[in-house]
Amino acid sequence: MREQSKYLEGVDKKDLFASGHRACGGCGQALAARLVADAAGENTIACVATGCLEVFSGPYPDPSWRIPFLHSLFENASAVASGVDAAYKALKKGPVNIIAHGGDGSTADIGFQSISGMFERGHNVLYVCYDNEAYMNTGVQRSSFTPYGARTSTTPTGNTTRKKNMPMLAADHGIPYVATATVDDFRDLQLKIRKALTIEGPKYIHILAPCPLGWGHHGELTVEICRLAKDTGLFPVYEIIDGKVTNVRKIPVKVPVEEYLKPQGRFKHLFKKGVPTKEVDVIQEIANQNIERFNL
Amino acid sequence: MLKQIEGSHAVAHVVAQCRPNVISAYPITPQTHIVEELAEIVGAGQLDAEFVNVESEFSAASVVLGASAAGARAYTATSSQGLLLMSEVIYCIAGMRLPIVMTCANRAISAPLSIWNDQQDSMAVRDAGWIQLHAEDNQEASDLHVQAFKIAERTFLPVMVCMDGFILTHAFEPVDIPEQKEVDDFLPTFKPRHIVDPRWPRGIGLFADPRFYMETRYILHRALEKSEETIKEVSSEFAKTFGRESGGFIKAYKLEEADVVVISMGSVVGTIKELIDQLEEEGKKVGLLQICSYRPFPRHEVYRALKDKMNIVVLEKCISLGRGGILASDVRWSFPRAEKKDRDISSFVAGLGGRNISIDDLRYMVEKVEKEPVEFEFLGLKEELIAEKDM
Ligand SMILES: Cc1ncc(C[n+]2csc(CCOP(=O)(O)OP(=O)(O)O)c2C)c(N)n1
Ligand code: SF4
Ligand SMILES: [Mg+2]
Numbered sequence: 001m002r003e004q005s006k007y008l009e010g011v012d013k014k015d016l017f018a019s020g021h022r023a024c025g026g027c028g029q030a031l032a033a034r035l036v037a038d039a040a041g042e043n044t045i046a047c048v049a050t051g052c053l054e055v056f057s058g059p060y061p062d063p064s065w066r067i068p069f070l071h072s073l074f075e076n077a078s079a080v081a082s083g084v085d086a087a088y089k090a091l092k093k094g095p096v097n098i099i100a101h102g103g104d105g106s107t108a109d110i111g112f113q114s115i116s117g118m119f120e121r122g123h124n125v126l127y128v129c130y131d132n133e134a135y136m137n138t139g140v141q142r143s144s145f146t147p148y149g150a151r152t153s154t155t156p157t158g159n160t161t162r163k164k165n166m167p168m169l170a171a172d173h174g175i176p177y178v179a180t181a182t183v184d185d186f187r188d189l190q191l192k193i194r195k196a197l198t199i200e201g202p203k204y205i206h207i208l209a210p211c212p213l214g215w216g217h218h219g220e221l222t223v224e225i226c227r228l229a230k231d232t233g234l235f236p237v238y239e240i241i242d243g244k245v246t247n248v249r250k251i252p253v254k255v256p257v258e259e260y261l262k263p264q265g266r267f268k269h270l271f272k273k274g275v276p277t278k279e280v281d282v283i284q285e286i287a288n289q290n291i292e293r294f295n296l
Numbered sequence: 297m298l299k300q301i302e303g304s305h306a307v308a309h310v311v312a313q314c315r316p317n318v319i320s321a322y323p324i325t326p327q328t329h330i331v332e333e334l335a336e337i338v339g340a341g342q343l344d345a346e347f348v349n350v351e352s353e354f355s356a357a358s359v360v361l362g363a364s365a366a367g368a369r370a371y372t373a374t375s376s377q378g379l380l381l382m383s384e385v386i387y388c389i390a391g392m393r394l395p396i397v398m399t400c401a402n403r404a405i406s407a408p409l410s411i412w413n414d415q416q417d418s419m420a421v422r423d424a425g426w427i428q429l430h431a432e433d434n435q436e437a438s439d440l441h442v443q444a445f446k447i448a449e450r451t452f453l454p455v456m457v458c459m460d461g462f463i464l465t466h467a468f469e470p471v472d473i474p475e476q477k478e479v480d481d482f483l484p485t486f487k488p489r490h491i492v493d494p495r496w497p498r499g500i501g502l503f504a505d506p507r508f509y510m511e512t513r514y515i516l517h518r519a520l521e522k523s524e525e526t527i528k529e530v531s532s533e534f535a536k537t538f539g540r541e542s543g544g545f546i547k548a549y550k551l552e553e554a555d556v557v558v559i560s561m562g563s564v565v566g567t568i569k570e571l572i573d574q575l576e577e578e579g580k581k582v583g584l585l586q587i588c589s590y591r592p593f594p595r596h597e598v599y600r601a602l603k604d605k606m607n608i609v610v611l612e613k614c615i616s617l618g619r620g621g622i623l624a625s626d627v628r629w630s631f632p633r634a635e636k637k638d639r640d641i642s643s644f645v646a647g648l649g650g651r652n653i654s655i656d657d658l659r660y661m662v663e664k665v666e667k668e669p670v671e672f673e674f675l676g677l678k679e680e681l682i683a684e685k686d687m
Contacts, residue, residue, distance in 0.1 A: 084362040087368035
């Protein structure tokens with residue numbers, strides 16, 4: 001008990017994203033959205049893309065958001081947020097935090113053009129991407145964030161491509177702030193949200209948000225899985241400030257990828273009678289490359 | 297003040313006089329001159345607005361959606377492929393009751409690629425929940441924009457002002473551009489209804505399960521029907537303030553005595569009127585019913601105006617492929633079934649992809665329906681370009 005309260009020290013809990021929403025138990029995205037809303041505070045407008053988040057938190061007549069919430073489509077949250085930003089400038093209102101929220105699909109696939117436009121035009125918008133590595137809302141189909149080897153409903157024998165590197169693509173737009181985070185470190189995640197909101201211009205925060213339903217792990221393992229994603233090197237946590245990678249989280253004790261893969265149903269087929277197939281080596285190689293690249 | 301001016305520029309100046317807070321658009325012929333001119337106006341500091349240069353029409357529509365939801369008066373313009381690319385957002389804007397104004401510089405749709413005029417583009421989104429007003433000439437196109445903001449902001453319905461691409465957008469005509477003060481007096485400042493604002497946290501664009509969705513559609517449908525009153529009101533307020541008739545629901549030309557009535561919308565009505573005058577000299581009584589508001593469709597007005605007319609011909613620059621004339625269907629449905637009159641309603645499609653509609657074409661059409669009704673015909677088709685095996 002004491003340990004948990006220490007864990008929550010310095011974590012904002014304002015309940016701006018109320019409980020009672022319809023997410024699955026252990027949903028990483030629900031946890032992340034709450035942390036984001038509470039860190040950003042009341043003076044915030046949320047522009048949310050269609051996806052699990054919108055569906056579990058935005059039903060009429062009882063949405064979970066206690067801040068203004070604007071949803072229109074799957075692929076336009078960035079452009080809608082740009083419009084809100086333009087309106088605030090034109091009407092000389094504000095300052096206000098404008099946060100666009102999208103899943104990996106709405107961010108990097110169908111909404112890629114829209115987010116690229118928002119970055120390039122320099123809107124004062126923070127974009128938060130909830131990366132659960134597939135199209136969950138429509139039943140766990142592959143997205144361009146689906147990692148190598150993962151089984152989804154449209155990659156039944158395992159995904160053969162590697163994950164698109166969205167944080168780097170965001171940074172290459174020349175935006176002032178990019179960060180990655182996970183839902184096992186509340187403080188770090190909220191710190192990055194608060195920090196981003198002090199910076200003028202477009203910001204991008206990429207949050208690994210495990211999905212028990214799509215990943216096939218027990219809901220109570222969501223936080224642990226994030227830790228494993230970091231400690232294997234599969235999900236590097238860092239910031240990119242004005243184009244420079246910084247504040248890279250060092251791995252305390254390196255963990256083989258097997259430990260990350262094994263609790264997840266989506267990687268089950270990579271082990272034959274408990275013995276890793278050569279696909280696991282490929283994934284280990286991806287982790288090794290990350291470790292080297294970011295000096296994890 | 298009367299000014300010899302290109303249609304697009306006239307519209308841009310009048311839109312600027314309406315003081316939109318946010319403008320966002322993406323270039324597409326024949327809409328480009330409108331937004332280029334608006335960019336000039338904003339750039340020169342004559343209009344205090346945010347001009348958002350986006351990467352697509354999809355984002356242009358999404359930007360004005362976001363801006364309007366945040367309380368801004370917002371404007372966009374497009375054509376053809378741009379409108380189709382926007383279409384998902386177009387539906388959303390109406391469903392969210394955002395009073396956005398858009399110019400559609402009417403143009404054909406690919407494939408084959410064609411930059412020339414017809415009205416297939418605005419027709420493709422006719423069911424989206426927008427008010428659609430069609431301009432006859434550049435004076436009306438300009439006037440309709442002033443009216444459009446007022447109608448939109450009174451009804452909380454988005455308004456699309458349709459003007460024929462090139463024929464109007466690129467034509468130099470004398471246009472009476474109002475004084476800024478006149479527009480300011482006519483158009484009150486925008487008072488939004490629901491906005492995203494941290495002072496009043498609320499959700500806009502929530503999803504609706506089957507317990508609620510139908511009613512949102514019913515309400516939107518009724519709101520569109522009810523907007524008839526506002527469209528008429530604003531048109532007559534406009535006439536009072538500016539001293540000329542523009543817009544409204546329908547317009548008639550030499551209708552009362554007519555034996556044959558032509559129904560159409562957009563710039564082609566000019567040529568139709570010319571023909572009517574010619575035929576009058578030849579002793580023939582032909583009249584015109586012009587549709588100004590295509591959505592909401594002036595069903596009752598059409599019926600009242602045509603109750604006693606037995607020979608009607610609908611001419612339109614669009615087609616429902618596999619079905620036929622779209623405006624013709626709307627007109628046919630305007631007569632109560634119980635009435636059971638043996639009325640002839642002929643249907644002609646013309647001017648697709650910028651094919652010229654000559655006065656001779658129209659004369660042929662009228663003379664043909666004088667003899668017998670025409671279920672459906674392409675006017676001005678070049679038979680020599682058509683091979684049986686291609687069909
Ligand atoms: C234009 C369009 N295409 C497809 C859909 C269906 N759709 C809704 S949400 C979704 C997937 C969402 O995936 P992601 O953005 O990763 O969010 P998640 O649900 O995984 O959190 C899809 C395909 C849609 N709403 N609109
Ligand atoms: S499917 Fe996944 S992302 Fe969606 S609510 Fe359930 S756990 Fe969350
Ligand atoms: Mg996803």
